[in-house]
Amino acid sequence: MSYDRRRYEKLIAGGADAAAVYRVARADGLATGPCMRLLRELFDLGVGDAKEVMLVADGVAASRDAHEGRIADALEKAFD
Amino acid sequence: MAVTGLSKYLFRPVEDVVRDLSALPVAEQEATIAQLLEASEHTAEIGEVAMSALGLDDGKLLELALEEPWRSGVIGERSLVGVRTAQNAAATLTKAQEAQLLSLGVGKHDFGLFLMGRPVLFEMPAVTDTQEALGGFVKLTDDAIASGIILVKDQGGGATSLFAFRKRTFEVARAFDRPHVDFLGCEIKNHRLGRLLARQGFEPATVDVPEDLGGGTMAVMHKRYDTRDS
Numbered sequence: 001m002s003y004d005r006r007r008y009e010k011l012i013a014g015g016a017d018a019a020a021v022y023r024v025a026r027a028d029g030l031a032t033g034p035c036m037r038l039l040r041e042l043f044d045l046g047v048g049d050a051k052e053v054m055l056v057a058d059g060v061a062a063s064r065d066a067h068e069g070r071i072a073d074a075l076e077k078a079f080d
Numbered sequence: 081m082a083v084t085g086l087s088k089y090l091f092r093p094v095e096d097v098v099r100d101l102s103a104l105p106v107a108e109q110e111a112t113i114a115q116l117l118e119a120s121e122h123t124a125e126i127g128e129v130a131m132s133a134l135g136l137d138d139g140k141l142l143e144l145a146l147e148e149p150w151r152s153g154v155i156g157e158r159s160l161v162g163v164r165t166a167q168n169a170a171a172t173l174t175k176a177q178e179a180q181l182l183s184l185g186v187g188k189h190d191f192g193l194f195l196m197g198r199p200v201l202f203e204m205p206a207v208t209d210t211q212e213a214l215g216g217f218v219k220l221t222d223d224a225i226a227s228g229i230i231l232v233k234d235q236g237g238g239a240t241s242l243f244a245f246r247k248r249t250f251e252v253a254r255a256f257d258r259p260h261v262d263f264l265g266c267e268i269k270n271h272r273l274g275r276l277l278a279r280q281g282f283e284p285a286t287v288d289v290p291e292d293l294g295g296g297t298m299a300v301m302h303k304r305y306d307t308r309d310s
Contacts, residue, residue, distance in 0.1 A: 032215030033201035040294035048267035068270030
């Protein structure tokens, strides 16, 4: 899915951070992959950093480390 | 993707690109689209943009060479081949293969690219109340389906989603008669999760990030499974 990059560049020019841009992109209907690409392009982020922005902005977890810790918990329980 | 000076045309709604290109003199339109085609490995996508910019839809693609030779030169052999190959490849899908790809959350528009061996993105629909979606990429190789998880947005930890993802990926592999599944966990930060995966036989590696996710490289934990295992 393509997107209007200029729309998000204007948000950044207005002071929006990566989380704010991500929330707007999601509201615009962008899926996970395009959102990741957008964040990486606009903020020069690695994959891991972009993941963290998305997880925290969505309120899924306080950090990527904490989120993955929960995944570890769930998998350990499932493997037992 | 290095497209110095051309990036303003990429990753934007086609109608914007069409408007901008249409405002250029014809000679510049040709040159700009030709550069776009040369600059990108995404020939199919750029071909689509070029076709749209020139007022053509897919069905018109083969007519253009007869009607307006300069346009066929602009579209270029690479994109022409890319678009046609993707379309032809997608036409060979069986209903079962299509159903499995849809189940994983691969978009229909990406079927052709998938069959050509390009990594395509998926967004697997939620399988639990606490999950939004599970996003990643999937790639068809000669002997395997390679499937990478980028993000599991599940406040419950995601075990149900991950096992559903595993099951569906195996089903995709079987539908395409591939004997192996390569699973990749991408950019894992949590040491406990890394150790847990290592105990399950996952190994660290560095792989290319699909261009649709921004390119570059990333660290992964990966493991190859035999489709007869599950």
